[in-house]
Amino acid sequence: MICGSTYKLTWHEIFGGKNRANSMRYGLCLRICLSCHKLKQNDANFNELWHKKGQAMFTKTYPVLDFNKIFMKNC
Numbered sequence: 001m002i003c004g005s006t007y008k009l010t011w012h013e014i015f016g017g018k019n020r021a022n023s024m025r026y027g028l029c030l031r032i033c034l035s036c037h038k039l040k041q042n043d044a045n046f047n048e049l050w051h052k053k054g055q056a057m058f059t060k061t062y063p064v065l066d067f068n069k070i071f072m073k074n075c
C-alpha cells in the first residue's frame with residue numbers, strides 16, 4: 001500500500017514491540033512489500049504518523065474499548 005507492488009508482501013504491525021500482538025488482534029496492520037517494510041519499519045516519521053492514524057482507526061472501530069488501557073499509550 002506504499003509503492004503499489006504486489007511482490008513479496010508482508011504485514012507491518014502499526015504498533016510493534018509488546019503491542020505487536022495487539023496490532024494483529026485489532027487489525028492494525030499495513031499490507032506492504034518487503035522492501036518498503038525494510039525502509040519504513042524504523043522510520044520515526046512514518047511510525048508516528050501511523051501511530052496516530054492507528055489510534056484514530058481503533059477508536060472509530062471499537063468505540064467501547066479503551067485504547068490507552070489496551071496499548072498503554074496515547075498517540
Ligand SMILES: [Zn+2]
Pocket residue numbers: 002003004005032033034035036037
Ligand atoms: Zn513497496
